[in-house]
Amino acid sequence: MTPEQNSSVREPRNYPEQPPVIPHSTEGYEVSVNANKCLSCHARTRVRESQAPMISITHFSDRDGQFLASISPRRYFCTQCHVPQHNVQIPVDNDFVDIDTVLKGAAPGRPR
Amino acid sequence: MTTTEVPKLSFWSRALSFAREIWAVLIRPSSIFSLGFLVLAGFVAGVIFWGAFNTALELTNTETFCISCHEMRSNVAEELKTTIHYNNRSGVRAHCPDCHVPHEWTHKIARKMQASKEVWGKLFGTINTREKFLDHRLELAIHEWARMKANDSLECRNCHSAQSMDTTRQSPRAVEAHQRFLFTGQKTCIDCHKGIAHHLPDMRNVPGWQ
DSSP states (O other), X not given: OXXXXXXXXXXXXXXXXXXXXXOSOOTTOOBSXXXXXXXXXHSGGGHHHHOOOOXXXXXXXXXXXXXXXXXXXXXXXXXXTOOBOBOOOOSSOOOOOOHHHHHHHSOTTSOO | OXXXXXXXXXXXXXXHHHHHHHHHHHTSOOSSSOHHHHHHHXXXXXXXXXXXXXXHHHHXXXXXXXXXXXXXXXXXXXXXXXXXXXXXXXXXXXXXXXXXXOSSHHHHHHHHHHTHHHHHXXXXXXXXXXXXXXXXXXXXXXXXXXXXXXXXXXXXXXXXXXXXXXXXXSOHHHHHHIIXXXXXXXXXXXXXXXXXXXXXXXXXXXXXXX
């Protein structure tokens, strides 16, 4: 395995709903019932010291749409959606194009 | 039959009279050995005692000794194995005492004296099951955090010195954090780097954690 990408430079999302990928190494970060290392930088109260992006406000909502005081248990395990990146040679080509590219490809004058 | 019976002395009274004899010898100046011989013999005996003391001390300062107890072997030592301080690209390994025992003699002795409490814990089985260990993990961790906070993370700095850190070879995130908090002396290593060698206890109410 190649080392995790560790530039801390934020990657754009490929579609608006994509969970942002993690632009830094998370090796050895404990996320368990006892502790969440991610939150020690990304929690609301930790952002001043860490200058990291705060976890999305959507993560405070439980599945019934009730907003909680802090992160909802269903959002607690960060790496279920957010993943660190490795620079690898992909075995299968990916021909995904995002919506902006599709729209730009449309002929002028056609409906947007 | 009239024989004068010698009364049989008890063990303790014999021991007492023997101790008195020894004491009588000890408080009188020697009539056989010269002062020079006594000084030299005392010196040699001192060297032997000192060497033996430090050798024994060093024996208790090895990973083998630490994990000879199952409390350490099956809990904390097992957790260490997955971390970078045990397995890494350059093959340098930090053993238990590298982080948990000060390297300098005076502080080492102070720590070893504190550790007599751990012998007590071993004898009475304070953490002799996984469940008991987990119950005590927060308390044990708090002791270590407090110790490292008090000595400015001395055991970290035995290897990782701020002066030798080449920030151009660190990730931008690490540079930022070290420049703001480490180099200015605002924080010490253990303030941010908790749980790097063992699993964490319940971190609620620990400053900087959720």
